[in-house]
Amino acid sequence: MTGQGRIPPGSLVSGPFDPGLQPERTELAWRRTALAVAIGSVVSLRIFPLLLPSDAAAWGLAPGVVGIGAACAFWLAARRRQLQTTATLHSANAPGPSTAALPGGGMLLALTMLATAFGAVSLTIVAVSLLAR
Template sequence: MTDRALFDPGLQPERTELAWRRTALAVAIGSLLSLRVLPLALPPSAEAWGFAPGLLGLLAACGLWLAARRRQLRVSAVLTGASHGEAPGGGLLAALTALGTGFGVIAVVFVLVSVLS
């Protein structure tokens, strides 16, 4: 039995891509909510800064969506033997971790600005 016969093209890679798409949608929804809430929660002098996290989050959600699709295509190509490269590593997960950490820092800054004003 060959390696290609062992590969089912529709299961694991597709489930993983769908999970990343759900993650991108969650980031997009959180970003849209922050566009609505943050400008109202900040003092009038810092109101314009309330739009920055939401816009960055929407850009990140688009990037996650595209990266998930690209990752799924690469994994499928490696598993079917169409590509002799390696399967993708944890770059997408590292990017999502950095994004979450960055937004956590931004949230702390916004809370401090709100409390100190």
Template sequence: MSSRSLFDSGLQPERTELAWRRTALAIGIGSLLSLRVLPAAVGDPAWGAVWLAPGIVGLAFAVLLWFGARARHRRLTRALLADRPEDVPGSGLMLLLALFVMGCGVLSAAFVLWLT
């Protein structure tokens, strides 16, 4: 009977971490753009500062996602090398990203409705 390891010598965990980092980078760049565009699009100086909040929250989320991806990669690699499938990280990071994207959609719809 042969012992079968969970760890694959391929680079799947590294590719997954890079994909998470690209996602965090895209969110960060979009947040920086919103910091530049939203206050100018609103035009009213009294409300301009309020529309800085989505960009700041987005930047904070991008940083959280970046470090979360790194921590997930480390945990996954340790679990695979130790042949402990119970330690493989779950889908919490994906749920957090889905909630963030849904919140961005709601905020975008509110912005469009507010301008019209």
């Protein structure tokens, strides 16, 4: 006997897909990522200006400000991506041919580029602070 909500092995699913659990989980994961980027950026706002020489301390604010802006962009893009994915899945489940495409990996590429740039800036700030001593 199968439990409620379980599909017996070998049977075909004729009803609609589960309307939003996977896109919602993906959105929540991107929200956690955006929150982690924001927290790291706030910490960098506090630490980087202290590490740099006094005449270059303002440059220590740039990575934090860019990171907070990127975190906001990731948060909004995650919501837009979830809505687009859900709409695509609903249209693909409708009778007739579906021409809708799922979102690609642009957010992942943007996050990778941001993390690489943030790491390079962090290493540069550490190197400058060590050379200034």
